[in-house]
Amino acid sequence: MKNSYPARENWRRLKNKIILGIITLLALIPTLPLFLILFQLLHKGLSSLSIDFFLHLPAPPGEPGGGIANAICGTLIIVGLATLIGVPISIMAGIYLSEYGKESKLAHAVRISADVLQGVPSIVIGIVAYAWVVRPMGHFSALSGSVALALMMIPVVVRTTEEVLKLVPDILREASLALGIPYWRTVLKVVLPTGMVGVTTGILIAIARIAGETAPLLFTAFGNQFMTLNPIEPMNALPLVIFNYATSPYEDWWQQAWGASIVLVFMVLALNILSRILARRIAGEK
């Protein structure tokens, strides 16, 4: 058929290309900040990274050098302890929601509470942990920081555990029950192991989220210029180092704050990538 309006048709094609171009550009904008952040960090902080930076303790103000070994250890301890506190509770709550509570009123109440808890500002969580743990103990401690971080972690892990366990096919539950296995054993030995990779992914994402939290640690773990491995003493952590150094009047501390930022960002990035790999493994199994 003869095309009677070639000019109009060309204009349509051109419009299509223009719109596509704009949309692609807009889609790239959200990725831009990440690369800018990484560039900024490496640009400003790379020079402060050295083996000493990882192995040494902070130097007193005015003295050059010093490292953040205590903050790296502290972050690992505080986050590790938060995981130990938060994960068992969360997994049990997730199991309850998916396998027992289901559509009951209590289950709905638990779900709503978890969602609301997830929305509580982290500074408020910090104050609450101060009132619950720091005040009764009489001093700042890593443990109180872990409690605050665990509170932030719980809702994430509860909901992912529930979602993952719901995806375990019912025919596996029936297979186990038909063998005469009690329901609780079926849940712990069939349903949970089948969903374990997914649960682990959820835990890693939650750890990545809390590792960089600063506000909950300000009046709990507090910070410490010295090395300590004792969780009932005040302890340093990477976000605290960044906060304290960046707000200090010393130029070489600003420099070290950038270095600590690189360490923290790459820790979180590694956790995110690890959880991606695990998530892909689940997708591959199906």
Add this chain to the structure above:
Amino acid sequence: MTLIKNHIFCTEDLCAYYGDFMAIKHVTVKIPEKKVTAVMGPSGCGKTTFIRCLNRLHELTPGAKITGKIYLRDQDILKMDPIVVRRKVGMVFQRPNPFPTMTIYENVLAGYKLLGIRLPKKEANRIVEDALKKAALWDEVKDVLHRRGTFLSGGQQQRLCIARALAVKPEVLLMDEPTSALDPKATLQIENLIVELKRTVTIIIVTHNMPQAGRISDYTAFFYLGELIEFGPTAEVFTNPKDPRTEEYLTGKFS
């Protein structure tokens, strides 16, 4: 109707509900021991619900309920602990469902392992070999016992599930359309296996496939809209049905 001398299951006025819906209506039947009984009927007639009453899996559905009596030998299973019932009455499902986190070896032993029973290695090996041989799978998997069960083909997975059910030595094996998800060759293997198995275990099999019921079953129970309308030796039910509805179904008037 032929007299059945030995029966293993006997239901009296069995009714099963999903909420208010009555899926099984006043079924009274005796299932003969060490025979293959086919449960047939059009879709939605309650075949699967019926066998799920026999190992008390029916009551796991929210809102489900059973009334009447079901005797396994002379014990009313509705008064027993369902866990004990299910050790005696095994089940194979429509779709093969080996545990994906376990190896072939562990799958066969799942009935013990999941209960936390620790078997001496020798005995465990013996049970695995025995169950896999009974399920006609041993020769195919004896060298890959420690690979995941999910690597097997559909037909092999289904025989693995049969081995898993047999490993706990049940008296009855319920089969819910065990070949409907399988290809013809795998179907034939399972059919041969069923005929072989009835020497040691009673089999109750739900099937949609009339030629299959004709080939493997000794007795046929015919359900229609939740009622048991005909029960008897398969040859008799197939050639000389008493109820016109059975005849209509067998001649393909409805399905």
